[in-house]
Amino acid sequence: xxxxxxxxxxxxxxxxxxxxxxxxxxxxxxxxxxxxxxxxxxxxxxxxxxxxxxxxxxxxxxxxxxxxxxxxxxxxxxxxxxxxxxxxxxxxxxxxxxxxxxxxxxxxxxxx
Amino acid sequence: xxxxxxxxxxxxxxxxxxxxxxxxxxxxxxxxxxxxxxxxxxxxxxxxxxxxxxxxxxxxxxxxxxxxxxxxxxxxxxxxxxxxxxxxxxxxxxxxxxxxxxxxxxxxxxxxxxxx
Numbered sequence: 001x002x003x004x005x006x007x008x009x010x011x012x013x014x015x016x017x018x019x020x021x022x023x024x025x026x027x028x029x030x031x032x033x034x035x036x037x038x039x040x041x042x043x044x045x046x047x048x049x050x051x052x053x054x055x056x057x058x059x060x061x062x063x064x065x066x067x068x069x070x071x072x073x074x075x076x077x078x079x080x081x082x083x084x085x086x087x088x089x090x091x092x093x094x095x096x097x098x099x100x101x102x103x104x105x106x107x108x109x110x111x112x
Numbered sequence: 113x114x115x116x117x118x119x120x121x122x123x124x125x126x127x128x129x130x131x132x133x134x135x136x137x138x139x140x141x142x143x144x145x146x147x148x149x150x151x152x153x154x155x156x157x158x159x160x161x162x163x164x165x166x167x168x169x170x171x172x173x174x175x176x177x178x179x180x181x182x183x184x185x186x187x188x189x190x191x192x193x194x195x196x197x198x199x200x201x202x203x204x205x206x207x208x209x210x211x212x213x214x215x216x217x218x219x220x221x222x223x224x225x226x227x228x
């Protein structure tokens with residue numbers, strides 16, 4: 001079964017706007033990761049955030065984690081057309097095996 | 113390093129044929145994963161190996177699927193016989209261990225399988 005679920009399923013914005021994607025999960029986790037997938041390509045790792053962390057930044061990316069609400073968000077600031085992709089969160093599998101389980105992803109389209 | 117290398121990138125076959133997908137992980141990574149991606153089910157973990165040993169194959173759909181990792185630099189996923197519902201993109205990924213958990217996964221470009 002899937003642990004994490006992204007929301008919204010699809011997001012369409014204009015270049016320069018911010019994009020926010022959310023991930024909710026069901027059971028306690030050790031790590032949460034965000035990945036990006038361009039059309040026809042493999043997934044690329046963006047950020048890993050540990051359960052004892054609340055926020056991490058990487059360039060234009062900001063990830064937050066709220067373990068009390070079992071949710072995470074990925075914010076892309078000043079979006080570019082090149083950010084058009086699907087974004088996935090991955091959480092540990094239930095049972096503590098630490099193996100990432102992926103949600104269905106958010107499809108982001110950034111219009112130039 | 114060239115990253116995770118998968119072959120073939122595309123495979124079209126007829127129902128009943130044997131399909132073998134191949135993966136070369138990144139050198140030094142001790143975890144290898146096989147995932148399957150479809151529109152209906154998203155990205156599903158099929159099986160993973162740690163130090164060449166299969167740890168959990170509970171995601172393998174049925175006995176028609178088998179995976180091997182004969183050495184640290186090579187893994188195969190075999191489907192025999194193939195069926196149209198096996199049509200999907202199959203990804204191989206590798207990773208190294210963390211003190212608590214698995215590090216970031218490095219994915220190959222995938223093998224797109226179409227079974228007619």
